[in-house]
Amino acid sequence: MQEEKKPSRGKVMGLLAVSLVIQSLSSVFIKYAGTYETMSKEFIIFYVLAVGCLGVFAIMWQFLLEWLPLTTAYLRKGILYILILAWSVILFGEKVTIPNIIGSIIIIAGISLHGMDEH
Numbered sequence: 001m002q003e004e005k006k007p008s009r010g011k012v013m014g015l016l017a018v019s020l021v022i023q024s025l026s027s028v029f030i031k032y033a034g035t036y037e038t039m040s041k042e043f044i045i046f047y048v049l050a051v052g053c054l055g056v057f058a059i060m061w062q063f064l065l066e067w068l069p070l071t072t073a074y075l076r077k078g079i080l081y082i083l084i085l086a087w088s089v090i091l092f093g094e095k096v097t098i099p100n101i102i103g104s105i106i107i108i109a110g111i112s113l114h115g116m117d118e119h
Helices: 009-033 041-067 070-076 079-092 098-118
Strands: none
Touching (some): 009 070, 041 070, 070 098, 079 098
16 A cells, blocks of 8 residues: 655645634534524524534544644644634624633643644
């Protein structure tokens, strides 16, 4: 059997970023679904989109775990909370609070510290 070539770290981290954006979009679609009457056509469409995003994310996650240690991949999932916060401001006009900012700083600090530890 031929040995698989591992993609460059940049490509793997790019794929991880894309997978997190896709997963964050599932939250957006669920929020949109909640604005419609339960089981209406629009409600079902947005829920199907949300589940589709989670399905695509799950497949991408399995590939990522072949190329990244679980600790590295899972820690970067913290970015998901920042993405969802950004979507809530951009798409839904929600306000960013001081606790949101503090939490985001803690997430970024943790990822940065882990990144320094890897190198």
